[in-house]
Amino acid sequence: MVSRRHVLASAVAVGGAAALPSSVDKVRASSVQAYTDVDLSAVHGDPPPYPESTHHLFMHGVASGDPLPTSVILWTRVSPSPEAVPGSGLGDDVLLTWQIALDERFSRVVREGEVLATAADDHTVHVDPFGLTPETTYFYRFLAGSTASPTGRTRTTPDADSSPESLRLAVASCANLESGYFGAYSDIARRAWAGEIDVVLHLGDYLYEYASSVNPGKTGVSRPFEPPWEIVTAADYRVRHGQYRRDTELQAAHAAAPWVVTWDDHEIANDATVPGAQGHDLFEGDWAARRAAAMGAYLDWMPVRATNPAEGGRLYRSLRFGTLAELHMLDLRSYRSGPGLIRSTDPERTMMGQEQFTWLSQKLSTSAATWSLIGTSVMISPLELLDLDPAVRAPLAAITGADSGAELATGLNADQWDGYPADRERLLTQIAETRPDASTVFLTGDIHSEWAGKVSHRGRVIGAELVCSSVSAPNLDDALHLPTGSAVSRAAERHVLANNPHFEHVNLDAHGYLIVRLDAEGVEGRWLRVDDVERAGSPVRVGNSWAFAGGA
Numbered sequence: 339m340v341s342r343r344h345v346l347a348s349a350v351a352v353g354g355a356a357a358l359p360s361s362v363d364k365v366r367a368s369s370v371q372a373y374t375d376v377d378l379s380a381v382h383g384d385p386p387p388y389p390e391s392t393h394h395l396f397m398h399g400v401a402s403g404d405p406l407p408t409s410v411i412l413w414t415r416v417s418p419s420p421e422a423v424p425g426s427g428l429g430d431d432v433l434l435t436w437q438i439a440l441d442e443r444f445s446r447v448v449r450e451g452e453v454l455a456t457a458a459d460d461h462t463v464h465v466d467p468f469g470l471t472p473e474t475t476y477f478y479r480f481l482a483g484s485t486a487s488p489t490g491r492t493r494t495t496p497d498a499d500s501s502p503e504s505l506r507l508a509v510a511s512c513a514n515l516e517s518g519y520f521g522a523y524s525d526i527a528r529r530a531w532a533g534e535i536d537v538v539l540h541l542g543d544y545l546y547e548y549a550s551s552v553n554p555g556k557t558g559v560s561r562p563f564e565p566p567w568e569i570v571t572a573a574d575y576r577v578r579h580g581q582y583r584r585d586t587e588l589q590a591a592h593a594a595a596p597w598v599v600t601w602d603d604h605e606i607a608n609d610a611t612v613p614g615a616q617g618h619d620l621f622e623g624d625w626a627a628r629r630a631a632a633m634g635a636y637l638d639w640m641p642v643r644a645t646n647p648a649e650g651g652r653l654y655r656s657l658r659f660g661t662l663a664e665l666h667m668l669d670l671r672s673y674r675s676g677p678g679l680i681r682s683t684d685p686e687r688t689m690m691g692q693e694q695f696t697w698l699s700q701k702l703s704t705s706a707a708t709w710s711l712i713g714t715s716v717m718i719s720p721l722e723l724l725d726l727d728p729a730v731r732a733p734l735a736a737i738t739g740a741d742s743g744a745e746l747a748t749g750l751n752a753d754q755w756d757g758y759p760a761d762r763e764r765l766l767t768q769i770a771e772t773r774p775d776a777s778t779v780f781l782t783g784d785i786h787s788e789w790a791g792k793v794s795h796r797g798r799v800i801g802a803e804l805v806c807s808s809v810s811a812p813n814l815d816d817a818l819h820l821p822t823g824s825a826v827s828r829a830a831e832r833h834v835l836a837n838n839p840h841f842e843h844v845n846l847d848a849h850g851y852l853i854v855r856l857d858a859e860g861v862e863g864r865w866l867r868v869d870d871v872e873r874a875g876s877p878v879r880v881g882n883s884w885a886f887a888g889g890a
């Protein structure tokens with residue numbers, strides 16, 4: 339367990355001009371080691387930040403995910419003919435050879451085999467090779483005849499008994515193709531190839547289901563959606579996944595490191611629950627069929643070891659990083675009893691569902707790892723927006739997902755854990771009882787803005803929460819059509835911090851992602867920020883950091 343120390347928060351100005359310290363961060367300088375802002379473009383090239391549409395066999399790239407000590411899922415999609423586009427159901431079966439090697443030139447292949455790509459799976463394949471060595475970097479590729487896929491880089495996790503010194507996770511969410519470019523993913527790719535990132539966590543809104551032009555960026559649509567209508571059918575979801583995976587920046591990030599993913603609502607429909615969704619209307623057909631199709635397409639296209647919850651399978655799962663950390667990835671969309679309701683005490687109103695709660699409780703109480711990381715698609719910390727200037731509260735509530743009149747009246751967001759207080763209380767009680775040394779860290783996405791703070795239960799700190807900003811989806815300055823870091827945003831941040839003292843960092847304008855580094859002594863989050871997501875190739879700079887030392 340982590341040492342008993344007082345909780346420490348810190349911000350560091352790093353990289354000279356690269357630092358973008360927010361004047362409202364309630365943090366203080368510390369001796370946390372500065373992050374070197376090196377030019378990583380030379381490390382492994384700089385992918386062109388626009389979608390590639392020319393047909394070739396491996397035009398959707400490669401990916402890996404859900405690493406274990408002896409295996410990691412390897413993924414690709416093959417396009418056997420120009421007509422065999424995602425969602426078409428067209429194209430012959432293709433027998434692929436997969437290879438995994440210790441070197442990029444494949445002179446030391448350690449495992450290989452064959453896998454059949456078929457139209458039934460949208461010509462996507464998942465390979466679970468096993469027999470690999472723990473804590474080892476591997477390179478992998480697929481071959482169709484004499485044509486080779488791009489080469490991917492991946493890494494197995496440490497043995498369960500070993501004690502790795504540290505773990506570095508890139509944490510990302512909310513990538514809207516129409517509201518900007520994916521510079522965050524390019525940066526993840528460069529840093530992963532440079533050995534600065536072990537695993538990429540994607541916490542949802544990997545894609546958006548909207549029709550074109552519904553949710554543009556500050557100045558408009560960067561790249562129009564395919565198909566242009568709101569995606570509803572299995573074919574629609576597959577087409578949208580295929581479009582995303584032609585983005586070379588996203589391809590580069592997938593190819594550079596293993597990903598561990600969970601969905602939020604937009605992979606399915608806005609504010610999705612079991613009985614329905616805010617974003618699903620009667621004329622769009624049967625909700626259960628849409629949900630199953632969306633989940634099926636996601637599982638086909640992601641490098642994930644999971645089965646479809648809409649068909650009795652499950653996405654929630656744990657991954658172990660030796661004795662240092664255990665990561666629990668939650669699925670907060672497959673068991674939601676219905677829309678959230680602020681201050682409801684109804685114990686039946688659930689986000690996790692009983693089975694997932696029991697599973698997580700067992701994991702938390704039996705894990706011997708120093709840190710418990712909980713990947714949650716939506717924020718667990720309460721958020722109170724009361725008394726905020728209505729002209730700012732409305733767009734802020736909209737970007738944090740609170741888009742109903744009732745929510746605006748209270749200023750709270752019922753799609754987050756705030757809307758399921760009984761579920762939250764049950765989980766925090768469980769953590770307080772089984773992990774009293776404040777060694778639980780929630781890693782969160784969804785709200786297109788940077789947040790960090792301590793998580794308390796009945797006045798006692800039991801952990802921390804770190805929230806990544808959006809890869810590109812709009813946030814406060816975009817919604818208000820103001821420059822990044824305007825006086826309006828800064829005032830809103832001050833208001834949020836003053837009324838929500840458990841938060842110690844917030845930035846409502848930044849886009850990018852979060853790097854979380856943990857060791858036996860503590861956890862440090864550092865936000866990476868894209869200068870201008872609407873400009874292809876825009877620089878990514880090191881932003882604020884926030885540290886948490888755990889300890890009761």
Ligand SMILES: [Fe+2]
Nearest residue numbers: 512543784811
């Ligand atoms: Fe989002």
